[in-house]
Amino acid sequence: MSAVAMHMSDGLLDTKTSLLFAGVAVVGLAVAAARARNDLDDRTAPLAGLVAAFVFATQMLNFPVLPGVSGHLLGGALAAMLVGPWVGALCVSIVLVVQALVFADGGLTALGANITNMALIGTAAGFLVATLLKRFAKNRAGLAVTAFVAAFTNTVIASFGFVLEFAIGGDPAFSLGTVTATLVGVHCLIGVGEGVITALTLVAVAAVRPDLVYLLRGSHKALDVREETLA
Amino acid sequence: MKAKTRNLAFLLGFLAVALVLAGVVSYFADPNPDGLDHATLEGCQVVRTANGEELRGSCIAQNAREHNLASSPLAGYSISGDSGTTGLAGVIGVAVTVVLAGGLFWVLRKRPGKSAE
Structure with a gap:
């Protein structure tokens, strides 16, 4: 049973805490949807739909991190760098909704907490790091390093989301310190995998269509201007 | 075009x-449990019984309820x-x-x- 579930089940958090984070998720998604409009047009909307599908696909690919322990992509940093943070948060949320409703993965009452961790907190942290490192992303290696660090941060910070939720509404019979050490420790390893997959994907897309990569948008203005002057 | x-x-x-x-x-x-499952299973042993998997010991995952849409x-x-x-x-x-x-x-x-x- 545990092998085919990737997200938080029902019952790990008490009802009050589940409701609290359902509220956080609803507010976060409403803000994201409002801001996402600016980043979506006839050209980027279909790409964003495919980014969500790509995140769904890569989340299925658990890779080994320790004997008996696996990890999988969360995808928030990847989606944010490709289609922007607001659209990216929506992409990961849609994946989590599909997983919970169609594949019975991730509890229905835990959906708000799962969205908060992976779609909101993780995506925000990953995109923030990507923005800070953006000026180094001038060549392929720089972009790969930027993507790696952003994705690593996304994974580790998302795991702290669970720690926060468990601290508020988890079973007090279990030591928060032990849970935190195990969870964050293993997510540092998963973050390396997330970083590698994210860097490979971003570099591949940037090699074919740099104009479609949200993170690189500003850097192509110079090119556009030159073309306009020539024309 | x-x-x-x-x-x-x-x-x-x-x-x-x-x-x-x-x-x-x-x-x-x-197929092994992912990072979150690993952390919530800490303290338990997964034992295969005739009725499926059973968790022996004491761990957070024992609080997990079956998914509403499990079927x-x-x-x-x-x-x-x-x-x-x-x-x-x-x-x-x-x-x-x-x-x-x-x-x-x-x-x-x-x-x-x-x-x-």
């Missing part, structure tokens, strides 16, 4: 990669629990996600001429 063809080719390529990952590569995924046809990324159908379940998931997400983003998008920037 050339740019449009180029866009379509890229999108189809991207979709093909997602379909191959979910439909084929998914069979090679590590749905695609529960656990397979069709009716048959692990040989993971790839098909993955392809269905990619299709559902791209339709849902693409539809939502298409509705949300800025329409040319409608909103001045």
